[in-house]
Amino acid sequence: MLTIHHLGLSRSDRIIWLAEELGLEYRLVKHDRDPETFRSPPSLWEVSPMGKAPVIEDDGLVIPESGAIVEYLLDKYGEGRLRPAAGTPEYIEYLHWLHAAESTLMTPVLMNMIAGMSGVDNPAYNSFVHGEFETVLGYMEGVLANREYIAGEFSAADIMVAFPLMMLDSPLIPGPAGGDVLGSYANIQAYLLRLRDRPMWLKAEAIFRPE
Template identity: 35%
Template sequence: MRIVHHLDNSRSLRVLWALEELGLDYELKQYARDTKTMLAPAALKQIHGLGKAPVLQDGTRMLAESGAILDYLADTYDKERVLSPAPQPSGSDERMAYRYWLHYAEGSAMPPMLLTLVMARIRNAPMPFFARPIARAIADKAEQGFVGPQRRLHLDWMEQRLSESPWFAGQRFTLADIQMSFPLQAAGSRGDGLADKPAIRSFLQRIEQRPGYQHAVARGGSLKALDGR
């Protein structure tokens, strides 16, 4: 029996979504964030040493990291390659693009989104009044000098890709699109963060209309205020 250890409002929604798209049954074990810190509860450390979600339990196997889990689901259950390109030929354009975007999501796209959150929290953190201008100045300088330019660089890169093809791996929806959903939804939660990115906005509208995505949200909850954890 497959069990998903799922943290509310987090990356682990992608695993539920992948399972729904593949038509696989699973048991959901849901964990709530600490209302003050918004961190994962200590109970998750009993499941995996890092205390993070998602964790997929499939029989005796215990898998963590969303990209690794999606890779496992593709290799184990997507026999018809509905959501993933066939391994051979390994040099095919679709296969190469699929592999790239599957790993790019957390390796390159998420760090600027996470740093955006960190800078915002520094600016708004409770602190003595005399320290507030210093903290805000540091956060503003980091945002203007590094975080903001990096975020825009990656969003431009993703916008270019989605302007060239409807999906990240090419002409059809794959698990790479599921993996890429979270950084783009994180960027979209920043108010007008995607105002000049029509291809990304179209991508988000299309994925959120998929029945598999809607079923995952119905079971695991929606992404209300993405915080990158």
């Protein structure tokens, strides 16, 4: 059986959500962060060579990295669901957002979070973060003006993109960009509401965030 290793406040949220959208049976193993260092516990290092989550075990394979896991699960269990047909313009758009989630979008999100957690107050650093948000979020706002989901129909790209956006929308993630980064982006806010209304998101959230 597929095993999903989950670490609180991590990208492993994506994999539980994807598994629920696909209707997969799986075993969930939860790992708790160290309350002082916020690092992953020894139990996760026993599975993942870098102590990171998510990581899955399936048919003797150990697969880390949320993007790689998403592609693996869709290849093996997707049966054509949650991504457009390969070779189509829609597929190229899907690929763009599937990978932009962990590069173009996640970079300023992490920079903002690290600055907030470490107390960094550097004008040049903060200006760069603000500029990146204006570029990336401004572009997404325009894309979502005529779409319900980031690549057209709901897909695994939305599951990837949702995580950094939800980080920005969380009061638990401080940073120099402030607590209302998404406040001026009405289309992105509406998009997040649509994602949070999905039955399988609600089911997944109840699993990884039961409190």
